[in-house]
Amino acid sequence: MTTLDTDARPAVTTSTLDLVGVSRWYGNVVAVNDVTMQLSSGVTGLLGPNGAGKTTLLHMMAGFLAPSRGTLTLDGESTWRNPGVYRRLGLVSEREAVHSFLTAKEFVLASAKLHRLPDPEAAARRAIELVEMTDAQDRRIGTYSKGMRQRTRVAAALVHDPQVLLLDEPFNGMDPRQRLHMMGLLHSLGDAGRTILFSSHILEEVEQVSGTVQVMVAGRLAASGDFRTIRRLMTNRPHVFAVRSTDDRALAVALMADPSVTGVELDKTGLTVRAGDYGAFTRALPKIALARQIRVRQLTPEDESLESVFSYLVEA
Numbered sequence: 001m002t003t004l005d006t007d008a009r010p011a012v013t014t015s016t017l018d019l020v021g022v023s024r025w026y027g028n029v030v031a032v033n034d035v036t037m038q039l040s041s042g043v044t045g046l047l048g049p050n051g052a053g054k055t056t057l058l059h060m061m062a063g064f065l066a067p068s069r070g071t072l073t074l075d076g077e078s079t080w081r082n083p084g085v086y087r088r089l090g091l092v093s094e095r096e097a098v099h100s101f102l103t104a105k106e107f108v109l110a111s112a113k114l115h116r117l118p119d120p121e122a123a124a125r126r127a128i129e130l131v132e133m134t135d136a137q138d139r140r141i142g143t144y145s146k147g148m149r150q151r152t153r154v155a156a157a158l159v160h161d162p163q164v165l166l167l168d169e170p171f172n173g174m175d176p177r178q179r180l181h182m183m184g185l186l187h188s189l190g191d192a193g194r195t196i197l198f199s200s201h202i203l204e205e206v207e208q209v210s211g212t213v214q215v216m217v218a219g220r221l222a223a224s225g226d227f228r229t230i231r232r233l234m235t236n237r238p239h240v241f242a243v244r245s246t247d248d249r250a251l252a253v254a255l256m257a258d259p260s261v262t263g264v265e266l267d268k269t270g271l272t273v274r275a276g277d278y279g280a281f282t283r284a285l286p287k288i289a290l291a292r293q294i295r296v297r298q299l300t301p302e303d304e305s306l307e308s309v310f311s312y313l314v315e316a
């Protein structure tokens with residue numbers, strides 16, 4: 001499939017990244033464990049808590065790191081140390097290289113020259129336009145906001161017009177306005193037919209940018225596909241609440257009779273309630289308490305950390 005860009009730039013041919021049984025270990029640490037996925041045009045989010053293996057996976061995709069096991073190809077060619085692949089792929093890494101003494105134009109131009117492009121000036125101009133940094137391109141990077149620096153790095157990664165763009169935590173440290181701008185940019189690149197993969201450890205961030213998501217937990221692919229399906233999986237998981245009231249024992253008996261509750265434990269500090277459905281339980285509790293003239297003093301969801309949500313997905 002071929003998609004034409006709006007501003008008469010060369011047509012973007014869509015590319016497919018294919019991972020089959022990819023693993024990577026560092027000594028005894030298994031950073032990526034038997035990951036199989038396929039990515040093609042559009043924006044995909046790579047979601048996972050810190051240390052899940054996202055950076056390792058992106059670096060393998062970009063051909064900077066060899067898989068310990070498995071195959072990783074871009075349109076059928078292995079990415080590892082393959083210059084032909086580097087020409088079709090761009091990576092915006094997580095660590096921010098400081099080039100504060102350069103202007104955006106100089107920085108992006110240097111990237112164009114590294115790629116030995118036939119007309120580096122024109123390529124740099126196009127990439128800077130694409131990230132809407134033309135007005136500020138002659139200022140030193142040191143004077144930019146975090147968002148502007150990130151856009152400059154995206155321009156440098158896009159200067160050779162790659163079909164695939166990989167971004168490691170591109171929204172880190174951005175304010176909401178900068179975030180929105182970057183989201184718009186990724187959308188337009190995806191709509192133009194490019195294959196875009198960005199990593200994040202923030203659920204809401206991925207939800208706003210991408211309908212398709214790959215979830216990684218402890219090196220493994222825990223879930224993949226449509227965001228809404230995965231979101232539903234996450235919210236439908238069992239929830240645990242700590243409840244304190246004026247009569248915990250009576251409340252425990254009443255709660256056990258409610259269909260939203262799957263388990264109740266009573267101890268000296270109060271109740272630990274397990275519920276299958278978050279909404280149904282939080283709606284039922286006040287009614288149950290009111291009917292028995294029990295006052296609820298505290299209702300706290302427990303174990304709501306992102307890590308626990310992710311772990312649930314792995315176990316599901």
Ligand SMILES: Nc1ncnc2c1ncn2[C@@H]1O[C@H](COP(=O)(O)OP(=O)(O)OP(=O)(O)O)[C@@H](O)[C@H]1O
Nearest residue numbers: 026029030031048049050051052053054055056057
């Ligand atoms: N060069 C290395 N040597 C040894 N262990 C490593 C190396 N790089 C990564 N790891 C380990 O591999 C695992 C995955 O790390 P990775 O950086 O890929 O995860 P991540 O999901 O990108 O996390 P973060 O968002 O915190 O960077 C971690 O346990 C990490 O400590």
